[in-house]
Amino acid sequence: MADLLPSFEQALRSALPPTWSITVERRPSFGGARPDALITLTSPGGEEARVLVECKGVVAPRDVALVDKQLQRYADAAARAGRRVEGAVLAAPFVSPTTRAHLDRLGTGWFDATGNLRLRLDGHAVFLDRVGADRGGQRDPADRLLKSLRGPAAAKVVLELCEAALPIGVRDLADRAGVGAATSARVLELLDREAVIDREGHGSVTAVRRRALIERWTRDYRVMNSNDVVTALDPRGLNHALGALSTAGARVAVTGSAAARAYLPDGVTPVSPLVSLSLYAEDPIGLMERLRLRKVDRGANVIVMRPYDEVVHAKSRVVNGMTLAPPAQVVADLLTGPGRSSEEAEQLMSALGADDRDWVS
Numbered sequence: 001m002a003d004l005l006p007s008f009e010q011a012l013r014s015a016l017p018p019t020w021s022i023t024v025e026r027r028p029s030f031g032g033a034r035p036d037a038l039i040t041l042t043s044p045g046g047e048e049a050r051v052l053v054e055c056k057g058v059v060a061p062r063d064v065a066l067v068d069k070q071l072q073r074y075a076d077a078a079a080r081a082g083r084r085v086e087g088a089v090l091a092a093p094f095v096s097p098t099t100r101a102h103l104d105r106l107g108t109g110w111f112d113a114t115g116n117l118r119l120r121l122d123g124h125a126v127f128l129d130r131v132g133a134d135r136g137g138q139r140d141p142a143d144r145l146l147k148s149l150r151g152p153a154a155a156k157v158v159l160e161l162c163e164a165a166l167p168i169g170v171r172d173l174a175d176r177a178g179v180g181a182a183t184s185a186r187v188l189e190l191l192d193r194e195a196v197i198d199r200e201g202h203g204s205v206t207a208v209r210r211r212a213l214i215e216r217w218t219r220d221y222r223v224m225n226s227n228d229v230v231t232a233l234d235p236r237g238l239n240h241a242l243g244a245l246s247t248a249g250a251r252v253a254v255t256g257s258a259a260a261r262a263y264l265p266d267g268v269t270p271v272s273p274l275v276s277l278s279l280y281a282e283d284p285i286g287l288m289e290r291l292r293l294r295k296v297d298r299g300a301n302v303i304v305m306r307p308y309d310e311v312v313h314a315k316s317r318v319v320n321g322m323t324l325a326p327p328a329q330v331v332a333d334l335l336t337g338p339g340r341s342s343e344e345a346e347q348l349m350s351a352l353g354a355d356d357r358d359w360v361s
Contacts, residue, residue: 003113004055004091004092004093004111004113005024005026005036005037005053005055005091007111007113008039008053008089008091008111009022009024009039011111011115011117011130012039012041012119012128015117015128015130016041016126016128017044019043019044020041020042020043020044021041021042022039022040022041022042023039023040023042024037024038024039025037025038025039025040028078030074030077030078030080030081030083031077031080031081032077033073033074033077033078035052035053035054035071035074036053036054036055036091037052037053037055038050038051038052038053038078038083038085039051039053041121041124041126043124047124049086049087049121049123049124049126050078050083050084050085050086050087051085051086051087051088051089051109051119051121052071052074052075052078052085052087052088052089053088053089053091054067054070054071054074054088054089054090054091055091055092056090056091056092057092057093058092058093059090059092059095059099060096060099060193060194060195061096061098061099061101061102061193061194061195061196062192062193062194062195063099064090064099064102064103064106064108064195065102065195067090067108068103068106068108071088071090071108074088075088086121086123086124087109087119087120087121088108088109089108089109089110089111089118089119090103090108090109090110090111091110091111091112092110092111092112093112093113094112094113094114094116094133094135095110095111095112095116096134097134097219098194098195098216100116100118102195103118104118107120112132114132114133115130115131115132115133116130116131116132116133117129117130117132118130146186146187146189146190147190148220149187149190149216149217149219149220149221150220150221151308152308152309152311153179153180153183153187154183154187154217154220155217155221155308155309155311156177156178156179156309156311157173157174157177157179157183157184157187157188158187158213158214158217158328159177159311159315159326159328159329160173160176160177161173161191161197161205161208161210161213162208162210162213162214162326162327162328163315163326163328164176164205166205166206166207166208167200167204167205167206168204168205169203169204169205170184170185170188170203170204171184173188173205178311188205189202191213191216194212194216195209195212196208196209196212196213196216197209197213207358208358209358210328210352210356210358210359211349211353211358211359211360213328214328214331214332214335215335217332218332218335218336221332221336222336223255223256223278223305223332223333223336223337224336224337224338226308227280227305227306227307227308228284228305228306229303229304229305230284230285230288230295230303230304230305231295231296231297231300231302231303231304232288232293232294232295232296232300232301232302232303232304233293233294233296233299233300233301233302234277234291234292234293234294234301234302235294237301238258238274238275238276238277238301238302241277241291241293241301241302242258242277242322244290244291245279245291245322245323246321248287248290248291249290250281250282250283250286250287250290251281251282251313252279252280252281252287252323253279253280253307253312253313253316253323253324253325254277254278254279254280254322254323254324254325255278255279255280255312255324255325255329255330255333256276256277256278256303256330256333256334256337256341257270257272257274257275257276257277257278257334257341257344258274258277258278258322259278259324259325259330260330260334260344260345260347260348261274262319262320262322262324263319263324263327263330263348263351263352264347264348264351265351265354268347268351270344270347271340271343271344271346271347272339272340272343272344275301275339276300276301276302276303277301277302277303278302278303278305278333278337279302279303279304279305280305280306280307280312280313280325281304281305281306282306282310282313283306284304284305284306287304288304312325312326312329315329327348327352330348331345331348331349331352334348
């Protein structure tokens with residue numbers, strides 16, 4: 001904590017042209033409000049911009065809203081004292097990617113000891129952006145907490161949260177997802193820290209930001225890495241492969257582009273043409289034999305995957321005669337897939353958001 005302000009000052013001096021001057025005022029008082037620092041940047045032309053700095057030893061995404069309110073109180077107090085501020089920065093030993101995303105949405109900058117830096121002053125044409133580490137280098141008591149959503153158990157909780165009626169308690173969620181209560185509790189604690197869900201204290205989940213939830217999951221889940229993948233070619237084309245699924249006699253769930261199309265409302269034009277078919281199958285090789293697909297390394301138009309867990313099949317649903325992976329799974333697969341699949345994910349989330357705003361923001 002003691003080194004944060006000098007380090008931040010040094011980072012600013014190295015990022016700004018030498019013709020700019022920097023003045024650091026520690027613990028200024030604005031009628032009783034005392035931020036950790038007020039930094040004044042002076043341009044070569046003599047124009048000044050003031051930046052509030054608040055230092056925290058540890059900051060999680062769920063803390064961002066409170067920090068923002070604190071900085072706003074300081075800014076209001078400074079304005080009443082005749083010292084209007086143009087920006088604010090949160091400084092901490094480490095600011096995680098999710099925390100940075102929350103700060104960015106609020107227009108607040110950040111600095112951490114690993115080199116992450118963001119300061120934007122629109123009125124003075126100042127935009128500083130430096131990238132440091134995505135993981136903190138120091139251990140603290142929070143290191144004992146769950147850090148990753150990697151693996152089938154976490155995926156089951158994520159998929160259940162995307163569908164469950166709220167509020168839902170830890171044990172009820174565990175039962176519905178088919179995981180242990182301890183696993184459910186640890187995943188919810190992580191999601192609470194990441195400001196993806198709202199809870200009553202540390203109990204029932206009362207709100208789920210589904211878009212943010214899937215985006216957080218895809219930091220640890222990748223469709224081509226998390227599943228056993230076989231790339232194949234149907235020389236007769238995708239329409240043949242799709243038509244043959246109904247008679248394949250195997251447990252199959254369509255995901256990716258074809259599933260996104262099926263979930264879109266009638267009359268909505270997909271953002272990109274269908275160039276490949278992605279399938280989950282319990283027996284990929286057996287399915288390929290039934291559909292007479294050729295295993296290829298290049299030029300594939302069908303991707304057959306043995307899923308990371310049978311939950312993909314258990315939560316599947318039938319739309320217009322086609323068995324599809326659940327919408328949340330399809331979004332995750334598109335977000336982490338090749339080509340223009342991320343654009344298809346955005347379109348699908350927009351369509352889902354028409355009935356559920358938590359898919360939009």
